[in-house]
Amino acid sequence: MEISETPPAKAPRSLPGKIFDVLSGFGLATATLLILGLLTWFATLEQVNNGLYPTLNKYFATDWRNIFLLPELNGKTVWLPLPGGYWTCAVLLLNLILGGIIRIRKGWKHVGNLIAHFGIIFMLIGAGVTYHFSERGNMMVWPDEQSDAAEDYFEYVVEVAEIKDGKPENIHVIRGKDIVDLEGAKLRTFHLPEMPFDLELTGYLPNALPVSSAERAPDQQQYVADGYFLMAKPNLGKAEAAEQYIAGCYARIVEKNGPKSSPFILSGASYYPFSYRNGDRIFTVNMRKRLWPMPFTVRLNKFTAEFHPGTMRPKKFVSEVTRLENGVKANFTIQMNEPMRYEGLTFFQASYGPLDAMPGQTMYSVFEVVRNPADQWPKYSLIIVAIGMAVTFLIKLAFFLGAGPRKFRNV
DSSP: OOOOOOOOOOOOOOHHHHHHHHTTSHHHHHHHHHHHHHHHHHOOOOOOOOOHHHHHHHHHHGGGGSSEOOEEEETEEOOOOOOOHHHHHHHHHHHIIIIIIIOOOOOOOOOOOOHHHHHHHHHHHHHHHHHHEEEEEEEOOOOOEEEEEEEEEEEEEEEEEEEEEEEEEEEEEEEETTTTTTTTOOOEEOOOOTEEEEEEEEEEEEEEEEEEEESSSSSSSOOOOOTTTEEEOOOOOOGGGGOOOOEEEEEEEEEETTTTOOEEEEEEEEEEESEEEEETTTEEEEEEEEEEEEEEEEEEEEEEEEETTSOEEEEEEEEEEEEEETTTTEEEETTTBBBBEEETTEEEEEEEEEETTTTTOOOOEEEEEEOOOTTTTHHHHHHHHHHHHHHEEEEEEEHHHHHHHHHHTTT
């Protein structure tokens, strides 16, 4: 009598192994792709009412408040909590690395799958590079007018310039990253080449307004300069609201080897810059959102806005523009999902105004200008994915054709 041996019991999977199985599993990949599809669908519809940039910040921001969000549809909240797009992409990237590269079967039969997974991973990494390293601003242009500079959405800078013949020259820009930490009593002196003075900054507030001390007494012992003080406004706690912040700080003129001036207020809400005379020379100090010049000029020839019947909800808005560069003209049409790309810059149709414009009233166009080092990475990643799929197909075809003669010989 034969006695069969019972195979040894399989050792239970350890906790790290179980976690690895979940993170690298096909189920997690399917769930993240479905969530990304829903996020993209809701964001595409919502940007029509709320604008491109606020919608992107809501659905794809890194802020911890955006780990979960509630989408909107036709202006109404949809009670379907969804993970934020940034965090969903991060989970998908981890899943692809663990499951599509580490866990996947190896060998020349599976080389096509490996290539395709590398392509998708490259696409997600490109999205991360775009989010963290791209430069974004907006350009507002009225019909028959032109512009050659974009305004940053968030960064406030301090500009110091000398006025000659009514025009600013020798402009010195102090970037936002050098002043945002100057809160409270912390101060910093900035040395200005080619100018007879330096500039001392302190008391930076990311969102504040100058208020007259005669109308309202300082509530937190703020310093009063020329009868005004900076009153801090509340942090709205939303990434899309930061675009509306108005920065401010206190400043002093520091003469080279000389005395300091009385403190004065710099604010993004000021209509005119602070002016200072040194002998026969006149200088201005101003706080404003950073401007970055374009390598060409954009002229708006015509702006068309279509609205849903009986409402002010935009249905479609189109800008017909001319790009002017070194005497050469080129005409483009910019509309939603059809941007203008040129010299590493992309112009999107982002918004319009005035928002309360009456029928027949002239309206301006607002473009979102993006400089993105990974602008073409999605195209390259799609090429890699296509190559991987083609390799997989050819390998399967070769096996199919090779199996046919063998089956015929065995008959």
